[in-house]
Ligand code: CAA
């Protein structure tokens with residue numbers, strides 16, 4: 001199987017890495033070489049950590065050698081499965097899938113790693129709704145076991161079968177759900193993170209106490225503010241907006257503090273500052 005990944009950010013880099021670790025040939029596309037270089041650097045560092053701990057089959061160079069980095073979408077024309085991991089914006093993703101639908105060979109499956117955007121709408125834009133699916137990896141991809149597989153309204157059984165089998169080949173556990181805003185993962189996770197941000201804004205506790213209470217009290221590996229920084233506050237805001245709009249209930253209203261931080265360019269770990277400095 002030839003694998004394609006669009007977007008070399010934190011998720012795209014991770015998806016390309018696990019596909020290459022599984023032995024697939026991988027093409028990664030992003031808009032500019034600087035974004036590709038940053039993605040390659042992320043993969044190199046992660047592979048080095050896994051290699052040091054004896055958790056990598058083969059050498060980092062062998063794995064990296066299976067990945068080609070390109071700014072040309074046409075280089076993905078022969079891919080059997082293309083996973084999109086670009087910015088969480090429905091209009092931008094739909095435009096990309098309109099283009100990909102015309103470029104990738106007709107038998108190729110198109111998948112989105114979207115956190116919340118309707119799979120059925122992106123499937124329609126691609127012009128191949130039966131061969132379209134949500135393949136939602138978790139961050140950090142090389143370590144997290146889950147792939148949430150989201151069937152769009154017209155996703156075929158064959159497409160769902162191929163994608164779940166591929167997830168298993170990547171060492172992941174696929175779990176299937178239907179196409180509702182935020183799916184299962186972010187319908188449950190993101191309101192919790194949003195509420196933690198609201199607690200900070202209202203002065204219920206300081207950031208260390210909010211994170212500490214959830215870490216020590218609930219045994220979460222990261223506190224909610226640390227996790228929001230880790231995911232990216234722009235992505236968190238986009239997901240809350242999809243939940244708010246899609247489910248039409250004010251309980252999903254994004255915290256004004258989250259909105260303000262994104263307006264200020266404080267996006268979390270990826271911009272160097274969010275609730276914490278990095
Ligand atoms: N690649 C390879 N190895 C990595 C790595 C990476 N990217 N990141 C961390 N590691 C390794 C470390 O080297 C370390 O190895 P050892 O235990 O052998 O020393 C191990 O993983 C643990 O790392 P750390 O000690 O640095 O930190 P940690 O113990 O806190 O673990 C974590 C890191 C696994 C990320 C953990 O904090 C965690 O599980 N956090 C929660 C992550 C989470 O909730 N993800 C889901 C986000 S939501 C989402 O993805 C969906 C969405 O749409 C928004």
Ligand code: NAD
Nearest residue numbers: 007008009010011030031035085086087088114115139231
């Ligand atoms: P990111 O900001 O780290 O990376 C996005 C990458 O996409 C950037 O390198 C950017 O240059 C590239 N890009 C943007 N528009 C593009 C286009 N039109 N064509 C090609 N490349 C383009 O974002 P991320 O955190 O990797 O998130 C990517 C996707 O994965 C989003 O849909 C997000 O919701 C989803 N996701 C994120 C997480 C997370 O924890 N961050 C977890 C699961 C899913």
